[in-house]
Amino acid sequence: MFDTQTHKDNAVESKATKIECRDCQVYYGDTHAIKDVNVDIEDKTVTAFIGPSGCGKSTFLRCLNRMNDTIDIARVMGSFKLDGEEIYDKRVDPVQLRAKVGMVFQKPNPFPKSIYDNVAYGPRIHGLARNKADLDEIVEKSLRRGAIWDEVKDRLDAPGTGLSGGQQQRLCIARAVATEPEVLLMDEPCSALDPIATAQVEELIDELRQRYSVVIVTHSMQQAARVSQKTAFFHLGNLVEFGETGQIFTNPEDPRTESYITGRIG
């Protein structure tokens, strides 16, 4: 905790904290999947979560928009504050929260509907568009930001499930940004993408950073180094190290972090 603070002070520019997590614990039944995690996710910043498989990156990410609510055996404890408001408060409707904190999942999961409807669904249920023209505009803008517009603009009525894996993932990204979330959680968004699409998505992430806060889980050290300003390293449910990306990759403090980024564990 003290470490984090020092890094923050070292930061070139200090930004407002968007999500503040304190003493977070997650249990799956008896399995303790997240242990005592304290993280501050900053606004207008890309935060990368790295760590070996099964260390709890996805689990922690899902805490941030209460997707763990859907898992019966999952129990979440600790304090998560979005803009100072406790998101696990009884009065919070997870539906409203998820409109603010969007998510792109590890596995592409487009709706079995048309490409257009996939993107338009969020804006429709949140009433973001006043009319059809509005909606068309949102859809086009989102698909452009998802770096997939050129590939699908002629077949918006085709089913989203008929796209290739990488295209599906970009469609999911477009769907997530269509609702204009304030925080975007991305769980390995590029694991199914080719280098070109990956570059496009990274560009998108960089662009999103201008306005939102982005949290990205990735297994690619290079990607974490390229897109993020902050990096958190998880290991066996613990947050081992959290700080400036440059710092973590060049001068890690924990030996476990060092062995992971140099490829010795994980």
Add this chain to the structure above:
Amino acid sequence: MTDATSSGASPTTKHATSLLAADDRTRRRNAAEARFRGYGVAAIVVAIMALVGLVSSILYNGSSAFFQTFITLEVYLDPAKLDKKGTGDPEEIRKVTTFGYAPLIVASFEKLAEEDGIAVDGLTAKKAAALISKEGAADLRRYVRADVNRVGQTVEFKFLASGRIDGYYKGRVTMESAEIDNNISPEQLQLADQLKEAGLLKTSWNWGFLTMADASENRPEAAGLGVAILGSFYMMIIVLCLTLPIGVAASIYLEEFAPKNRFTDLVEVNISNLAAVPSIVFGILGLSIFINFAGLPQSAPIVGGLVLTLMTLPTIIIATRASLKAVPPSIRDAALGVGASRMQAVFHHVLPLAMPGILTGTIIGLAQALGETAPLMLIGMVAFVREYPSAPPEGFFEPAAALPVQVYNWTQRADPAFVERASGAIIVLLVFLLIMNAVAIILRRRFERRW
């Protein structure tokens, strides 16, 4: 392995044999596979043979029920008989009983004998008139009552031939059997042959089998499935209207919303158990609750429908839950992830994907209910019903029959002509089941989408 290669000598090492000759292991594996396939094919052959045997025997016995022997006669609607007072008052004419029409038919046969010479020695016109079904006079009466101005005219009327005559042309009755049969004599059969030669007796397609009501023991030729089809149809409407909403709502709640705890576990176990409860138990339940306690009428489609609903509900809930479960959770996550509520996720995304499964389950449940006999017998649907129930909703509360019970009823009767009727009814039942299954397949095709 390393040893073998380094010594360079052993051709018996694991993979050193030729690919062209199968080794022992492979041969044994292939033999096992061939045997297994053999069993599979044998099982399918047995199943198909059983099915073919069943269907062909039913078709063989029952298809003749759709054809019936008719006798066309010229009938003089004698005012002296139908309008004895000569007032021409329609009310008076309507009052003439079925009994009063019998002499008209006898007269027709007398005329046939005199004018056309169609007669058999020693066979009185009265006996000859027995060639016509006992239902014939009633039919004629209905015809006259429909328009009393017909009195005084000579009309051509198509009568049902009696069950024995019909049986004669279907091979059930022979000259020999007629010798010892009180209901028919060889002379009558000879007369029938003469009528046939004169073109007055014909065997033709019989819509009446599908539209007429049941008939009594000694007039099988007039028995039809009309009331039974209507009753079964009404019950299916009730079952569909109750099970689909209740079943789907219950399944959605249990599958998508209910917390997983002891209580829901208990509910779940009980639903599975209900699906295995013998149907006759539901009949007893229906008898005691719907008829004895709630006071609903006996033999009514509403009671049958409610009992079948109870019976079908577990089937539909199980099928619906299975198809909801089959929808990948990633779809729910996706919907929740863009900020849909749980209900929106279910109704916008999960339910449409589960729809083919739900519809198939529902139709299979309905098909099961359509063929169900035991519980309906307990609630009095075995009764002999001649009156068509009226249109819904009142019709739901009036006595009706049901297809499978009608089959059972007919097999219980003495006259062999009813065997043919029962088989015919089974054909009708099977056709309905086939149609329902076809609809299930079509719906599944239409709604099916990949994800």
